Amino acid sequence: MIRATANGSRQAMSSLDDMVRNLKAAEAAGRLTSKLGTYLQPTVLVVDEVGYQPLERAEANLVFQVISKRYEKGSIVLTSNKTFSEWGQVFGDEVLPTAILDRLLHHREVISINGPSHRLKNRLKAIERETHMV
Numbered sequence: 001m002i003r004a005t006a007n008g009s010r011q012a013m014s015s016l017d018d019m020v021r022n023l024k025a026a027e028a029a030g031r032l033t034s035k036l037g038t039y040l041q042p043t044v045l046v047v048d049e050v051g052y053q054p055l056e057r058a059e060a061n062l063v064f065q066v067i068s069k070r071y072e073k074g075s076i077v078l079t080s081n082k083t084f085s086e087w088g089q090v091f092g093d094e095v096l097p098t099a100i101l102d103r104l105l106h107h108r109e110v111i112s113i114n115g116p117s118h119r120l121k122n123r124l125k126a127i128e129r130e131t132h133m134v
Contacts, residue, residue, distance in 0.1 A: 009043035016050045016063065023062040039066045044075045051082035051090040060091040064100055071103040078104070 014022075019039060026035030039045055045066075055063065070076055082090055087097035 010041065011044040011046065012039065012042040013046040013048065014039075015048045015052070016055075017053060019047060019066070020055065020059045020062055023066075024059065027062070036065065036069065040069050040074070042074065044077065045070065046077045046079075048079045050078050050080035051086065054090055055092060057092050060093075060096050063091070064096055067100050067103050072107070076104065 022038070023032065023035055026032045067076065084097075084101055087101065088094040091097045091100070
């Protein structure tokens with residue numbers, strides 16, 4: 001992402017929830033094709049918090065459209081605290097996440113970071129300091 005920024009490539013970042021909300025609103029307004037461009041045009045698309053909330057079938061289909069249309073055309077970075085085996089729960093069935101993962105993992109690299117949440121770790125340290133001050 002840093003290299004893409006340095007060389008002038010276009011990037012976009014969104015939480016999955018925000019992306020789905022924006023796509024649903026555009027679809028309801030008859031502007032889905034235009035709004036899809038927001039997520040298809042950048043060289044690098046970062047989608048954060050995949051799996052934070054489960055998706056309805058129609059929402060999962062919108063996510064599939066983005067991933068399918070970006071397939072082999074642009075980089076995508078996803079962050080999630082769910083394992084791939086849990087994505088069936090996120091996307092509401094087992095077939096759709098398989099199709100999504102097929103496109104995501106072909107010619108891709110997966111970086112798995114295991115361990116405690118960085119945000120939670122920092123917050124717990126702050127609480128600990130506050131407790132010692134009292």
